[in-house]
Amino acid sequence: MKKSKKIAALILVAAMTALALGGCGSSSDDGESTENGDSEKTPHYIVATEPTFPPFDTTDEDGNIVGFDMDLMNAIAEEEGFTVEYKAFEFDSLIPSVQSGNADIIAAGMNAMDPERQEKVDFSDTYYDSALVVVVKADNDTVTGFDTLGSDMRVASQIGTTGADKANELAEAGEIGEAVINNGYDTCMLQLQNGDVDAVIVDKPVAETYIAKQGGTTKIVGEPEGAESYGFAVQKGNEELLAQINDGLAKLVEDGTYDELVAKWFQ
Ligand code: ARG
Numbered sequence: 519m520k521k522s523k524k525i526a527a528l529i530l531v532a533a534m535t536a537l538a539l540g541g542c543g544s545s546s547d548d549g550e551s552t553e554n555g556d557s558e559k560t561p562h563y564i565v566a567t568e569p570t571f572p573p574f575d576t577t578d579e580d581g582n583i584v585g586f587d588m589d590l591m592n593a594i595a596e597e598e599g600f601t602v603e604y605k606a607f608e609f610d611s612l613i614p615s616v617q618s619g620n621a622d623i624i625a626a627g628m629n630a631m632d633p634e635r636q637e638k639v640d641f642s643d644t645y646y647d648s649a650l651v652v653v654v655k656a657d658n659d660t661v662t663g664f665d666t667l668g669s670d671m672r673v674a675s676q677i678g679t680t681g682a683d684k685a686n687e688l689a690e691a692g693e694i695g696e697a698v699i700n701n702g703y704d705t706c707m708l709q710l711q712n713g714d715v716d717a718v719i720v721d722k723p724v725a726e727t728y729i730a731k732q733g734g735t736t737k738i739v740g741e742p743e744g745a746e747s748y749g750f751a752v753q754k755g756n757e758e759l760l761a762q763i764n765d766g767l768a769k770l771v772e773d774g775t776y777d778e779l780v781a782k783w784f785q
Pocket of ligand 1: 567626629721
């Protein structure tokens with residue numbers, strides 16, 4: 519009896535040690551490899567994102583930040599000889615995080631063609647073309663696009679995004695009743711499902727991914743507006759890192775890795 523208790527205690531200690539070591543191992547994989555000295559001072563960068571934007575930026579079942587942006591940035595890092603780790607921020611905190619040095623790179627499906635953003639950070643070459651669309655419930659037959667949104671309608675979008683700019687613009691012009699600005703796009707989609715809002719303004723590839731996953735309970739209506747192109751961003755003046763990102767990106771486009779990642783993340 520006593521012996522089996524002792525054994526049980528030993529097993530518990532062993533299991534806890536294994537857990538603790540396992541936990542450390544995975545986080546120090548990227549985080550502390552520079553200090554280990556095994557590789558000659560590999561630069562390590564914090565990549566900021568906002569992960570409610572699948573397939574670009576999302577989380578897996580274990581809560582890890584994953585997506586097209588992450589796969590692409592991981593491949594760039596490998597190509598260029600640096601390591602990365604991802605940190606989640608709210609979308610409107612991404613640029614400040616890089617400006618203040620809390621992060622080194624933004625990978626967040628971010629429109630690089632925005633002059634206001636260009637004043638605050640430097641963007642890489644663009645890696646994905648996009649535009650905004652209106653998403654409504656599948657059974658909605660009054661809204662057929664941007665121009666049939668009505669002054670009695672609530673329209674959701676994510677804070678700090680091009681979609682939020684558009685929603686705010688429509689609200690100011692009296693073309694919609696209210697712009698409902700949320701921290702996450704997941705919240706916008708829930709509000710649409712719940713009937714809290716009449717429509718969501720979001721990037722087309724994200725809308726398409728969401729609709730495919732939800733089995734057609736929502737739909738895109740009308741024509742896309744406001745063409746944009748996504749780029750990675752770094753602190754103003756960080757030419758070295760920007761050149762590495764551009765070089766890596768060009769190589770991945772050339773060797774077909776970029777296309778493989780598109781095939782993996784977009785149906
Ligand atoms: N493309 C839009 C923008 O640049 C939305 C990006 C949202 N990204 C995200 N990771 N939540 O404003």
